[in-house]
Every structure is written in structure tokens, then in C-alpha cells.
Amino acid sequence: MRGGNAAVRGSSEDETLLITITLEPGADSPLDATALSHLLRKHPGRLQTFELPVGNAHVFYPEYSPERTTAALLLEVDAIGLVRNKRFRGDNGVLDYYINDKPYTASSLLAVALGKVLRNAMTPTSETYPELADTPLPLRLEVPVISTRGRDGHDLAHRLFAPLGWTIEQRPIALDEIHPLWEDSRYSSLVLTGLVPLHAALRQLYVLLPVLDDSKHYWVTDDEAEKLVRQGEDWLPGHPERTLISHRYLAHQKDLVAAADARFAQETTAAAESTVAQVAARGTSPQPLRVQRAEVVMTALKDCGAHQVVDVGSGSGALLRRMQKDRFFTRILGTDVSARALEQAARAMNLDELADSDKARITLLHSSVLYRDERFAGFDAVVLMEVIEHIEPSRLSALEDSIFAWAAPPTVIMTTPNAEYNHLYQSLAEGRLRHGDHRFEWTRAEFAQWAEAVAERHGYGVEYRPVGETSVSAGASTQMAIFRKAGA
Numbered sequence: 001m002r003g004g005n006a007a008v009r010g011s012s013e014d015e016t017l018l019i020t021i022t023l024e025p026g027a028d029s030p031l032d033a034t035a036l037s038h039l040l041r042k043h044p045g046r047l048q049t050f051e052l053p054v055g056n057a058h059v060f061y062p063e064y065s066p067e068r069t070t071a072a073l074l075l076e077v078d079a080i081g082l083v084r085n086k087r088f089r090g091d092n093g094v095l096d097y098y099i100n101d102k103p104y105t106a107s108s109l110l111a112v113a114l115g116k117v118l119r120n121a122m123t124p125t126s127e128t129y130p131e132l133a134d135t136p137l138p139l140r141l142e143v144p145v146i147s148t149r150g151r152d153g154h155d156l157a158h159r160l161f162a163p164l165g166w167t168i169e170q171r172p173i174a175l176d177e178i179h180p181l182w183e184d185s186r187y188s189s190l191v192l193t194g195l196v197p198l199h200a201a202l203r204q205l206y207v208l209l210p211v212l213d214d215s216k217h218y219w220v221t222d223d224e225a226e227k228l229v230r231q232g233e234d235w236l237p238g239h240p241e242r243t244l245i246s247h248r249y250l251a252h253q254k255d256l257v258a259a260a261d262a263r264f265a266q267e268t269t270a271a272a273e274s275t276v277a278q279v280a281a282r283g284t285s286p287q288p289l290r291v292q293r294a295e296v297v298m299t300a301l302k303d304c305g306a307h308q309v310v311d312v313g314s315g316s317g318a319l320l321r322r323m324q325k326d327r328f329f330t331r332i333l334g335t336d337v338s339a340r341a342l343e344q345a346a347r348a349m350n351l352d353e354l355a356d357s358d359k360a361r362i363t364l365l366h367s368s369v370l371y372r373d374e375r376f377a378g379f380d381a382v383v384l385m386e387v388i389e390h391i392e393p394s395r396l397s398a399l400e401d402s403i404f405a406w407a408a409p410p411t412v413i414m415t416t417p418n419a420e421y422n423h424l425y426q427s428l429a430e431g432r433l434r435h436g437d438h439r440f441e442w443t444r445a446e447f448a449q450w451a452e453a454v455a456e457r458h459g460y461g462v463e464y465r466p467v468g469e470t471s472v473s474a475g476a477s478t479q480m481a482i483f484r485k486a487g488a
Contacts, residue, residue: 127429416479
């Protein structure tokens, strides 16, 4: 067979659809890539097969190591079954239902497989890695064949995924490799890389794969509007292409689009009212802990008058991005042992596109908190936000030497989990740490004992502040210490 279907068949043989999900933290990152299997709830040691109405889906791991783990979802499409089943809009008397690209092109078929096989991974929860479940992860998603149909198909993948934080690599597939003069087909391969929570990535694919294809293999009924709202609730309302997405996902049925728009409006109003009620009732912000943590650190830096700040272990830039937007901070240095994390932070802050005056404020450096670094000299404050718990207790003396003895800034701000609060996390088993790479988690008394000993040895005073939800008996979820140099 030649032409368009030949191009597709050449890239994905035997009537199969494929998507791979890769977690690759980088050589120096504390993150264990095998956590991907726990977040997906799929065992890496065996091939798992699931019978679906559209065919058989298989989950397996082509790569599995702490440095790089890849999970693959392979769907063997029952093309004849689709034709003969009226549920799937089939008509065995029409030739077009037999000769098409559905068995080879990522579409609603693959979306259905995602929704059925990886349903549990599409929620921000995890028994084994509760903190990773809703944490942005360095992901790479690969779909060998997509089709961008219709008049809106030009640059569609970029328009759909770029606003969600993905970097897009899209390569056209030749119409026929034997005849290069025939140019490219309407099909292409798609690679997405980004720092995105796994559950969000899967929900985005679930919605956007059918949008790219602009076709559903089944009848679109009223419950499709509900699916769209449910899977897009935390990313679709503010998407610049929301109208296009709604129309394509709902098969251009205006009544369903209107129903979805009405539900989005209801959800937005309800969320706003819930936020106001929670703030009024608790006097605290309902934001995720990671957001609260960064905001509390920002407040502490301003309270200390720290205009020039080193963010040690800055990761992908959660704190750096906030300081970048605030002109209070005149000189910002982000450091990490992971070169990949620094690259992600640079992309997140669009450093390459900044004006020279803005670039001069921000520097990213490869460095370890366990070694003296003369480049830390002259700053007002050093921040270690969720860093010390990743260090072996036997090496904390090296951290003390590099930060408090060598750099010796006027202010040092540290945050770390409060172990006393852990039993309040229902998904965290008793005795387990919040993250697989944590070497320890201190109680408030243990943190205070260490902090006050360090402060006394190096001429600092210490102030403690809570971060996040607070229990009368257990204290706050995160504990923060602010070290101020005596006389500074």
C-alpha cells in the first residue's frame, strides 16, 4: 500500500499504536527514575495485558534503572471488530470503515487505552511516593505517529502543548520513502519534553490526542462534555486554544460545547467560592504545600532585607522564578548538582530571551552544597529549601562548613519536612519518609537541636516559622529556620 497509509504503516506496523513515557532525572539528581513504575501502578518485572473493547493493550518497560526508566503502552487495534461493532460507529458495508488510519495513528483509540489502563495514575495520589504524585517531573513523551487534520491542523501540536509547558519536537513522516519527491504526508512523530506532574501529562494526552486527530471512533454523547471538564479541570479553562479543543474533542457538536462551557463556568465559580470559604474559616491559604513553602521563603527573605540571594539546590527553579519576577531581588544565583535541573530552570525562566539587563540579575551554576564555593561570597542570604534531608547525616558537617563557616552570609534560610506531621498523611505508610531519596526527616526538637548548635558555633541567632497546615499536637507540615548573623 502506498500514499498516506503507507507512510503510517511504515512507522507503526502490525496495526498497533504506541506511546512511551520516560523519566530521566539526570546523573546528579537525587530522584530515582524507577519511581515512575510506582506512580503508574504498573509492575516493571512483567508484561501486562489488558483486554479492551478496541483491542488488547500491553504495558511494559523497555528501560528500567534509577537513572532512566521508560514505560510503554502498546495498543493492538482490533480493526475488524471496530467496523462490525455499531457502538464504535461501524458500518461493515462501507469501504471507508475498513481502509483508514485508525489502527496506526494516535487518536481516541489510544486515549481510551490511556484512560482504562492508566486510570489510577491520572490522579495526584501515590501510596509509595505521595509527594511525587503532584510534583513536576522531567518527562519525555513519545508518540510515533500523529495526524493533525482539518483547516486548524497547521502547527496544532505546538498550539496545544506549548501553553502547558511542553517543549515540542514534531517531525513529518515522508509520504513514501521510495519516492522522496512526493514530499511529506500529513502524519508526523511527536516528542514532548517538560517538567510536568505525571497525572497532568496523562490527562492532557487523554484530551489532546483526539483533538489532534479531530475524530472519535465512537459516538459522542452527553457524557463526553463531562469527561472533558473532569480531565481538563486544572489546565483547560485558561488554555488559549480552549474553544478549539472543546469543538474538536466534542466532535463539533455545538450543544455539547455549550454544556462543557457552562460546566467550566460552574467549576470556576465553585472553586472561587470554596477558596474564599477556606481562607475565611482557616485563615490560611489553600495552596499546595510546595507553593506555600516558596511564598513563606520569599516573605522571610524580604523580612531580612535580602536583595542578593543564593538558592542552593534550586532544582527546576520554583523559588528562582518567583525572585525573577520581583524587582526586590537585584542579584540571584541558582545552584544545583544536576546540570539537567539547571537547564530546566533556564527554560522555565526563558533566560535566552531576556534582555541583557534582566540576564545580568540571574546566574545559574553547577555546584554542590557539600563543598566550599567562593562564588557564594558577597550575597545577603543563602536559601536551602528542602535540601538538607537529601544529605547523609554523616555529611551534614560538610554542609555546615561550606555555608556557615566559608560563605557565612548574613542570613541563611532552611526548610525541611517535620517528621511529627507525617502520620497525618493518610497515603503515607507508618515509618516511611515522604520521598524515596530522603536520608532522614527530623522532628521539631531534632531540627532545633541541630540548628541551635550550628548557630552557636558560627555566631548566628535562629528563628523558627511554620509552613503549611498546622496541627496542635504535630506542628506544621514543613519547618523553617531563619539564621541571622549576630550584628548583621
